[in-house]
Amino acid sequence: MSIPLHAGTENCVGPEKGEITPAFEKQSDELVSRYPVSKRSAVLPLLHLWQETFGYIGPRGVEWIAKKLSLQEIQVLELVTFYPWFRQKPYGKFHFRVCRTLPCALGGAGKTFAALQKLMNLKSDGHEGAMVSEDGRFSLEYSECLASCGTAPVVLRNDEFYEKVDEKRASDLVTGCR
Amino acid sequence: MNPWNHDVAKDEKDLVDVQVDGVWMQMPRGLNVVEVAHRAQKFIPHYCYHPKLSVVGNCRMCLFEMGTPKMGPDRKPVLGADGKPEIAWMPRPQIGCATNITPGMGIRTDSALVKDCRNGVMEFLLINHPLDCPICDQAGECKLQEYSVEYGTGASRFVENKVKKPKNVDLGERIVLDDERCILCSRCIRFSSEVMKDDVLGFVNRGSHSTLTAYPGKSFDNAYSLNTADICPVGALTSKDFRFQMRVWFLKETKSLCASCGTGCNVTIGSREGKVHRLTPRENEAVNSQWMCDFGRLNFHYLESKDRLHRPLLRAAGEQFPGTWADAIQRSVDGLKKVKPEEIAVVASSRLTLEELFVLKRLLAELGVNRVDTVPNPGQADNFLRSGDGNPNSRGTELLGLSSGGRKLGSWGTEIESGKIKALFVLGGEDLIASGLPASTLAKLDLLIASGILTNETTRLAHVVLPGAAFAEKTGSMVNVHGRLQRMTRAIAAPGEAREEWTILRDLRMALTGGNSFHSVEDVWKSMAAEVSQLSGLNWARIGDLGIQIESVAQAAGVKAG
Ligand code: SF4
Ligand code: SF4
Ligand code: FES
Numbered sequence: 063m064s065i066p067l068h069a070g071t072e073n074c075v076g077p078e079k080g081e082i083t084p085a086f087e088k089q090s091d092e093l094v095s096r097y098p099v100s101k102r103s104a105v106l107p108l109l110h111l112w113q114e115t116f117g118y119i120g121p122r123g124v125e126w127i128a129k130k131l132s133l134q135e136i137q138v139l140e141l142v143t144f145y146p147w148f149r150q151k152p153y154g155k156f157h158f159r160v161c162r163t164l165p166c167a168l169g170g171a172g173k174t175f176a177a178l179q180k181l182m183n184l185k186s187d188g189h190e191g192a193m194v195s196e197d198g199r200f201s202l203e204y205s206e207c208l209a210s211c212g213t214a215p216v217v218l219r220n221d222e223f224y225e226k227v228d229e230k231r232a233s234d235l236v237t238g239c240r
Numbered sequence: 241m242n243p244w245n246h247d248v249a250k251d252e253k254d255l256v257d258v259q260v261d262g263v264w265m266q267m268p269r270g271l272n273v274v275e276v277a278h279r280a281q282k283f284i285p286h287y288c289y290h291p292k293l294s295v296v297g298n299c300r301m302c303l304f305e306m307g308t309p310k311m312g313p314d315r316k317p318v319l320g321a322d323g324k325p326e327i328a329w330m331p332r333p334q335i336g337c338a339t340n341i342t343p344g345m346g347i348r349t350d351s352a353l354v355k356d357c358r359n360g361v362m363e364f365l366l367i368n369h370p371l372d373c374p375i376c377d378q379a380g381e382c383k384l385q386e387y388s389v390e391y392g393t394g395a396s397r398f399v400e401n402k403v404k405k406p407k408n409v410d411l412g413e414r415i416v417l418d419d420e421r422c423i424l425c426s427r428c429i430r431f432s433s434e435v436m437k438d439d440v441l442g443f444v445n446r447g448s449h450s451t452l453t454a455y456p457g458k459s460f461d462n463a464y465s466l467n468t469a470d471i472c473p474v475g476a477l478t479s480k481d482f483r484f485q486m487r488v489w490f491l492k493e494t495k496s497l498c499a500s501c502g503t504g505c506n507v508t509i510g511s512r513e514g515k516v517h518r519l520t521p522r523e524n525e526a527v528n529s530q531w532m533c534d535f536g537r538l539n540f541h542y543l544e545s546k547d548r549l550h551r552p553l554l555r556a557a558g559e560q561f562p563g564t565w566a567d568a569i570q571r572s573v574d575g576l577k578k579v580k581p582e583e584i585a586v587v588a589s590s591r592l593t594l595e596e597l598f599v600l601k602r603l604l605a606e607l608g609v610n611r612v613d614t615v616p617n618p619g620q621a622d623n624f625l626r627s628g629d630g631n632p633n634s635r636g637t638e639l640l641g642l643s644s645g646g647r648k649l650g651s652w653g654t655e656i657e658s659g660k661i662k663a664l665f666v667l668g669g670e671d672l673i674a675s676g677l678p679a680s681t682l683a684k685l686d687l688l689i690a691s692g693i694l695t696n697e698t699t700r701l702a703h704v705v706l707p708g709a710a711f712a713e714k715t716g717s718m719v720n721v722h723g724r725l726q727r728m729t730r731a732i733a734a735p736g737e738a739r740e741e742w743t744i745l746r747d748l749r750m751a752l753t754g755g756n757s758f759h760s761v762e763d764v765w766k767s768m769a770a771e772v773s774q775l776s777g778l779n780w781a782r783i784g785d786l787g788i789q790i791e792s793v794a795q796a797a798g799v800k801a802g
Pocket of ligand 2: 505533
């Protein structure tokens, strides 16, 4: 009945296409019911649920959640844009996060990032946020501290964690995607 | 009712001892430190704090040094040599907007630490600021400018690149946003959500990229949106109507009223060289607090309309020609003398001031004219300030017995047709044709005199047209729908030969009946106070800038309904 919780995007069908199933409704209602004092508090759990189900949070998600919690859309959008974990566009099937906080930056995160970018054939559009490959297979972005400074540089591939990712390891990670 | 009102004490008599910059004094319990400092003639600079909105404490400009009474081992305050409690100062500053006073609290608003804090906050606020004061409408009334001068260093140490943000963002029909100027105080968001219940504004993104925005696809154009341009401490939100029109330091400020509905919001008229550039709300807790509606705020451009009546007009050979005031008065007098008093009908106007109406009342009494009424002007009431009465002074006409709420007016058409009414005097720019009288009926009159501001169908048919003054061009008083008597003051002169109606009526009266007792507004008030029971004991000066309640709100409502 319940929808598996994971950070990857394998199950992503795209919010504009994805169907809001009775199971999804039920799970959201259950999340809302955990906050009897103020259902506004359910906004973060619902955002996670939406992203886990549909891959990203577009206007449809923002509006659906706002309606569910009797909020205004802007109040939901504020949160979506505040937390880097939430995304407003579809990412690749395999999403890479490279830590760029100081220890990783000193440990060579820049080189790792450049290697991944080359391997995935990604072009930067000069903006903050993730780059996505044309075929939708890969996406890549920097993140802040992933809490493993002793094994810098570190990388998250979907929700799998990798340590000491030098250029060689980076290449293994990309080829290991299937 | 505003749930915040931080500047209003719950009980002015429930006092606690506090020390402000070394001086012990008593202040009402529950006030916050910004308000207490203000009452102590000190000033704590602040951006996000606004007395009519919730407290968020996000700008940190109001930092002050706080202390509490030193306690002895007996848990009693330690007294100093002066017999007053000694204060233990906290090492870290506190924010004044979110700190309410407690008994014995010490407050320092001008210590070295406090000055240092303000300097630091100013430096942070200016890091990404575009410094485009020369082209910014807020310049001259900008808190960022003022506090920079007062509390900043004057020079920037920032050599990195500034964050770029959207400029010239069209937020809605009347407001433009410059995100680079926004200091993220959230006053506009709180006004929209708490006062207007219209949440479309919010901050997106994070840190130095935080950006004020309206939800994509929605526009920020509620009926009170322009109040955010007033409370925005910087030039981020500007009024499309006012921007790039006039530097604010050139504006002459005149205390007056909005005359666009029966609420009579208190306003400040900003004018320069005979031109009104803007209206801004003037605080009056009994009427409009610090707000006004966008409609009333922008409803002054007709002052410069090309339809403005500038000179008296006299009809001859089927056409209207400009004439002198002397001719216009003479022609009116001659015409009115030719008919009997019971053949005269007068449309007084709830747009006129009490003073004007009183001179009219005198004149009609002296002539023996009884047929007088006003044209109702129903407007769209909202649940906030806007009244369902589109006239600013309906209560005034009722008070002086010059109105039957339009009930008499109904039969005048037939009475003109049957020759019972031969002369009609229409004041205040009322347009009888627009309110349903056929032009062919008005054409049957021996004499039609019309005074007003703009040309309309009725003035076009008149034998004599008397050009009058608009609200910003005259001094006088009005009674709002809640029974509050309030003053308006002339900001600019009426254009051309147009004149305040009370002087027109005064001259007409002198020529018609010889009555010449009114030479000033004060003279009018003397007679009026003696004659109208609700005004007894009052005079022009006593009304004051904030007006005076002459009937209870319930009374005023009751008379209206009845
Ligand atoms: S636009 Fe003005 S009022 Fe709104 S958050 Fe920015 S600075 Fe404050
Ligand atoms: S509510 Fe009425 S008086 Fe107040 S600003 Fe609007 S139109 Fe003018
Ligand atoms: S005014 Fe107190 S923190 Fe902004």
